[in-house]
Structures are given as C-alpha cells and as structure tokens.
Amino acid sequence: AQSVTQLGSHVSVSEGALVLLRCNYSSSVPPYLFWYVQYPNQGLQLLLKYTSAATLVKGINGFEAEFKKSETSFHLTKPSAHMSDAAEYFCAVSARGATNKLIFGTGTLLAVQP
Amino acid sequence: DSGVTQTPKHLITATGQRVTLRCSPRSGDLSVYWYQQSLDQGLQFLIHYYNGEERAKGNILERFSAQQFPDLHSELNLSSLELGDSALYFCASSVGGSLYQETQYFGPGTRLLVL
Numbered sequence: 001a002q003s004v005t006q007l008g009s010h011v012s013v014s015e016g017a018l019v020l021l022r023c024n025y026s027s028s029v030p031p032y033l034f035w036y037v038q039y040p041n042q043g044l045q046l047l048l049k050y051t052s053a054a055t056l057v058k059g060i061n062g063f064e065a066e067f068k069k070s071e072t073s074f075h076l077t078k079p080s081a082h083m084s085d086a087a088e089y090f091c092a093v094s095a096r097g098a099t100n101k102l103i104f105g106t107g108t109l110l111a112v113q114p
Numbered sequence: 115d116s117g118v119t120q121t122p123k124h125l126i127t128a129t130g131q132r133v134t135l136r137c138s139p140r141s142g143d144l145s146v147y148w149y150q151q152s153l154d155q156g157l158q159f160l161i162h163y164y165n166g167e168e169r170a171k172g173n174i175l176e177r178f179s180a181q182q183f184p185d186l187h188s189e190l191n192l193s194s195l196e197l198g199d200s201a202l203y204f205c206a207s208s209v210g211g212s213l214y215q216e217t218q219y220f221g222p223g224t225r226l227l228v229l
Binding site for chain 2: 098099
C-alpha cells in the first residue's frame with residue numbers, strides 16, 4: 001500500500017530564503033506524487049505532480065520538486081520564499097492503477113518571517 | 115475561486131443527527147471527489163463519483179453515503195453523527211477520473227461541528 005511521510009509539521013523560513021519541504025513515499029512501484037497547498041480557510045490547490053514524464057517537475061508560484069527513486073523522496077523547493085507562500089503544504093500519492101485515490105501526508109505548515 | 119461550490123459553509127448539529135452536504139462541480143467536470151479533513155485523521159479521501167457512478171471508495175464510514183445526480187451535483191450524507199465526525203469536508207472535481215492526467219479543483223469546504 002502507498003503512503004507518504006512529511007518530515008516536519010512546521011517549517012519557518014525568512015523571506016527570500018530557500019524553502020525545502022520534505023516528502024518521502026512508500027510504494028512497491030513508483031507511484032504518482034502530488035504537492036498541494038492550502039491557504040487559510042480555503043480548499044487545496046494543486047502545485048505540481050510527478051507522473052514519470054520528468055523527474056524534475058516545475059509547478060506554479062515558482063515551486064518545483066524532484067523525484068528521486070533511490071531516496072524514495074519528492075521534496076518541494078522554492079529558491080526564494082515570499083510572505084504569500086505562508087500556507088499548509090500536503091504531499092500526496094496515488095497508485096498507478098488507482099489514480100483517483102489520493103493518500104495525503106500529514107501536512108507541513110510553512111511560516112515566512114519578514 | 116475554483117469554480118466548485120459547496121453548501122452550507124458551516125453546519126452545527128447534535129450527536130445522532132443526520133446532515134447532507136452539497137457540492138456542485140465546475141462546469142464540464144464529470145468527476146466529484148469527497149474528502150474529510152480533521153485534526154485526528156488528517157486529510158482523507160472518502161469517495162469518488164464519475165458521471166453518476168461510484169468509482170472508488172476510501173476511508174468512508176458505513177454511516178456515510180454519497181451520490182451524484184444527473185445534473186452532476188453530489189451530496190454527502192452523514193448519519194448517526196458522532197463527536198468525532200466534526201471536520202472540514204471538501205468536495206473536488208475534475209474533468210475525468212485520472213488525476214495523473216488532469217487537475218483536481220477543490221471547493222472551499224463545509225465545516226461540520228457535532229455537539
């Protein structure tokens with residue numbers, strides 16, 4: 001069965017600093033992987049997804065993630081944090097045979113300090 | 115605005131009661147997904163409907179049921195409510211049902227409080 005683990009429930013960075021949010025997956029075969037963002041009092045929004053076309057995936061708002069099979073990781077990065085990036089970020093996984101069923105991680109709350 | 119609408123925004127009810135949450139997908143989307151977000155369980159997939167048919171079930175309790183109507187709106191029915199059912203319930207929609215090929219759009223959610 002697929003699962004994802006997000007390391008760090010809270011991450012704080014300074015404005016302009018690198019953002020790194022960690023996600024490790026567990027799956028017997030390479031799954032599909034997703035990053036979603038949830039702003040306060042809103043629903044989730046898709047940032048990017050890995051579907052095996054390319055290991056480095058670029059998403060919206062300057063975010064990107066790299067799929068590393070050897071490390072079973074799909075970490076989310078952004079070179080320079082903006083105040084508007086403050087939100088909760090969720091990593092999710094789905095099996096290749098059941099792409100309509102997402103399994104979410106526990107989320108990482110990102111705080112951006114001025 | 116994602117184009118997905120959910121009503122009501124807030125719902126307060128008592129244990130043992132039954133409630134219905136409503137979702138209208140984006141125009142043209144045939145798939146509707148329901149999720150539950152709670153402090154205890156996190157974000158969980160409940161159920162997926164495509165063009166009126168159930169396609170996948172996740173961690174949905176037997177006390178919960180859903181359906182998608184011919185006009186593609188969906189309802190999630192929660193019965194015999196317990197305190198632990200208090201959560202934010204999200205609906206999402208997509209064109210088809212293959213999330214690796216398409217984007218899923220989330221509604222703003224219905225916040226349910228069971229007292």
